[in-house]
Amino acid sequence: MDTSIETDMIIDNKRGREYDTANQPLYYSTAFIRKSLDDEEAHLYVRNSNPNREKLEEKLARLENGNHGFAFNSGMSAIAAALMTCSPGDHIIMPADMYGGTYELSKTILKRYQLSFSAVDQTVADNVTNAITENTKAIYIETPSNPTLKVTDIRKIVEIAGKNNLITIVDNTFMTPLGQNPLSLGADIVVHSATKFLGGHSDVLAGAVILNDENLKTSVQEMQVVMGTGLGTYDCWTLGQHLKTLAIRWKQTTENTEKLYQFFDSHEGVGDIYYPGRDPLHLSQASHGGAVISFRIKDESKAQEFVDKLNIPLVSVSLGGVESILSHPRTSSHLALTEDERQDRGITQGLFRLSVGIEKSDDLIADIRQALDSI
Numbered sequence: 001m002d003t004s005i006e007t008d009m010i011i012d013n014k015r016g017r018e019y020d021t022a023n024q025p026l027y028y029s030t031a032f033i034r035k036s037l038d039d040e041e042a043h044l045y046v047r048n049s050n051p052n053r054e055k056l057e058e059k060l061a062r063l064e065n066g067n068h069g070f071a072f073n074s075g076m077s078a079i080a081a082a083l084m085t086c087s088p089g090d091h092i093i094m095p096a097d098m099y100g101g102t103y104e105l106s107k108t109i110l111k112r113y114q115l116s117f118s119a120v121d122q123t124v125a126d127n128v129t130n131a132i133t134e135n136t137k138a139i140y141i142e143t144p145s146n147p148t149l150k151v152t153d154i155r156k157i158v159e160i161a162g163k164n165n166l167i168t169i170v171d172n173t174f175m176t177p178l179g180q181n182p183l184s185l186g187a188d189i190v191v192h193s194a195t196k197f198l199g200g201h202s203d204v205l206a207g208a209v210i211l212n213d214e215n216l217k218t219s220v221q222e223m224q225v226v227m228g229t230g231l232g233t234y235d236c237w238t239l240g241q242h243l244k245t246l247a248i249r250w251k252q253t254t255e256n257t258e259k260l261y262q263f264f265d266s267h268e269g270v271g272d273i274y275y276p277g278r279d280p281l282h283l284s285q286a287s288h289g290g291a292v293i294s295f296r297i298k299d300e301s302k303a304q305e306f307v308d309k310l311n312i313p314l315v316s317v318s319l320g321g322v323e324s325i326l327s328h329p330r331t332s333s334h335l336a337l338t339e340d341e342r343q344d345r346g347i348t349q350g351l352f353r354l355s356v357g358i359e360k361s362d363d364l365i366a367d368i369r370q371a372l373d374s375i
Contacts, residue, residue: 099146122143137167138168147353154182158186173320178246200242204242250291294354306374326353
């Protein structure tokens, strides 16, 4: 029987056959019995595979409608594995408005492996076309971007990539597979920081890579197994448990975010608002605006006073938890950028990124209102 993604995150076809419990057992072992010397499919050593990772990776592939899923020990190791499907001397086109960790990776470690990068405003497709060189191998997309939530036309970038024999890699962390499916739009690789919405409880550090192509599968698998970057057993089990509630968490948080946008849009203390839920291009490739909204307070000198007055949002880094998380990109996720680079990207002292949680929206709005009113 064909079942929905929501149902597939809960059920396990091995339940009742290999185990008789509501939840998959935790296989907390580094080595497994080898019943046949000729069995190449059996689990042998935990760095290569284990039943908890196997089940989790099946779920990750199902979420993104992909053939192959890989669970990594962080979002950054997943991104690195995707980018390192390229070879020394290759060139990759990146978004100008990208996550600070990805920026730092491209400027440091990957540079030592002779990969070169160009960062362009990918909201203008011609910028991507003009950045292509004879050594270009891949186009890497974040849409919506971090932290100003710029929208890139996935279909258009895929078209450009196809004409130039390039691969397209999409970071889908902000939208989750329940909001946007890049593989279905023609992308070659999708990456996630599974620490965020997929995990959803701010308790697991994890990353994911999902794809269809067999050659790319081999390359990513080598990075995971040979370099030992696969997700550990307990974290695989925990993330698999958290995926069971992804659909209901995502529904609540996206509904809350829409209400937060309406509130910010009406408050005189808020200047710029960044939310893709009003962008026709975004809504042509995604089902809604997602659960992240960025905003700039008008009096940017009062940034610290504003956060000091808040009670409900967790003022921290990261995003995607059941709790609302307010981050300050200038001093956290994008600290690695120079001050000029931050200014060019609109990452100023008064810019905040709010990952909206599943709290009662009225409570969250009331708390943010009183903090804004106080400054």
